[in-house]
Amino acid sequence: MTESKGGCLCGAIRYRLAEAPQAVAYCHCRNCQRASGAPVLVFGTVPRDAFVVEQGNPRRHRSSPIGERWFCGDCGCQIAMHVDYQIDTIDIAIATLDVPEASPPEFHIWHGSRIGWFETADHLTRYPDAGPDGSV
Ligand SMILES: [Zn+2]
Ligand SMILES: [Zn+2]
16 A cells, blocks of 8 residues: 545644555444534544644544544644544544545444435445444
């Protein structure tokens, strides 16, 4: 995989990933919905040191007892989620990549809190809870 880059809406934050995101998943949890204002966020996991912020300084919000959300303090864009018990990895908001098409989702998590009118046309596994990854 070639190195990929991403950033927030306003351009204040730019980052690069030294490795391809793994375990890319739709997250339908209520925290993602409220953090983003969207029905779902898509996250992929990379080693913590493979996520390099090249410009700007993401703000952090402890959105639950298990972790922090990294976001742009200027435009509010959700950049990443860092979970306390997975300190060596970080979950990247895939839609903020410059080429999100390169990292398609592999499954759904927290499908139990999916908004009823929102459904995607795929046959990926729908986990009602945190799923195999156990995060986000
Ligand atoms: Zn921004
Ligand atoms: Zn979530």
